[in-house]
Amino acid sequence: MTHPLESRLALYAGKDLSLPSRFRIALHLRGCSRCRRVVKEFQGLRQLAGSCAQELPPGVNWDVLAAEMKANIRLGLAAARCITATVVEPESPKARWRAPAIVLPVLLLIVAGWILQSLNPPLRPAGPEFVVEVSSAGIGVQRDGRGFTLLQPHTENVVYSVRGEAAGARYVDEETGQVTISHVYAY
Amino acid sequence: MLTSRERAVLLLRDVEGLPAEEVARYLKCSKATVRSHIANARVKFRRYMMRRKS
Numbered sequence: 001m002t003h004p005l006e007s008r009l010a011l012y013a014g015k016d017l018s019l020p021s022r023f024r025i026a027l028h029l030r031g032c033s034r035c036r037r038v039v040k041e042f043q044g045l046r047q048l049a050g051s052c053a054q055e056l057p058p059g060v061n062w063d064v065l066a067a068e069m070k071a072n073i074r075l076g077l078a079a080a081r082c083i084t085a086t087v088v089e090p091e092s093p094k095a096r097w098r099a100p101a102i103v104l105p106v107l108l109l110i111v112a113g114w115i116l117q118s119l120n121p122p123l124r125p126a127g128p129e130f131v132v133e134v135s136s137a138g139i140g141v142q143r144d145g146r147g148f149t150l151l152q153p154h155t156e157n158v159v160y161s162v163r164g165e166a167a168g169a170r171y172v173d174e175e176t177g178q179v180t181i182s183h184v185y186a187y
Numbered sequence: 188m189l190t191s192r193e194r195a196v197l198l199l200r201d202v203e204g205l206p207a208e209e210v211a212r213y214l215k216c217s218k219a220t221v222r223s224h225i226a227n228a229r230v231k232f233r234r235y236m237m238r239r240k241s
Contacts, residue, residue, distance in 0.1 A: 007226035010225070010226045010229035010230050010233070014225065048236075050201065
């Protein structure tokens with residue numbers, strides 16, 4: 001009797017053979033107890049391999065391993081905290097220009113306002129005690145009994161105008177044709 | 188002693204229970220090569236166990 005090769009029996013035990021090969025070996029196994037025993041051994045070894053893989057290796061100090069694993073985990077967490085604490089996101093070019101783009105127009109606006117204000121001082125309303133009056137002599141401003149009068153030439157060509165706390169006078173010199181405009185503000 | 192290839196095939200086929208086609212795909216080899224490796228690995232494993240018994 002010719003026995004199949006040991007490797008063929010090993011493959012048969014793991015059902016790794018093609019159907020015809022399996023059939024041929026199955027026929028042989030019916031009449032060969034020796035090969036049946038070998039196949040059984042292979043099948044047992046397969047199960048043994050599976051159970052051996054689940055077992056933990058002997059002679060290992062698991063407490064030390066567990067302590068090392070905990071230490072590694074703590075080290076990893078600490079490293080992660082360090083990284084997150086020191087990482088600074090790179091400033092984008094847009095963000096770099098954002099602050100000057102906001103501050104500069106505001107600054108220009110403030111400077112322009114200051115310049116305009118210094119050039120044209122705002123008219124402050126006169127207090128109730130100021131009195132602006134126009135008479136034939138000129139424009140007078142009085143306060144608490146004191147005041148002054150901007151004298152106008154004695155001509156009939158003077159045109160007076162009063163608006164709020166301001167009064168104006170305008171006349172044309174008949175000889176020279178010169179126009180003189182005077183404004184008096186009371187504030 | 189099993190070669191690294193035989194050990195890998197033995198683990199994938201007999202321990203993990205993967206089919207031969209999948210083992211061949213993992214190891215990027217043909218199914219016939221997987222069969223050859225698994226046969227050698229099982230034979231070596233059996234001989235090793237027999238030596239241990241004796």
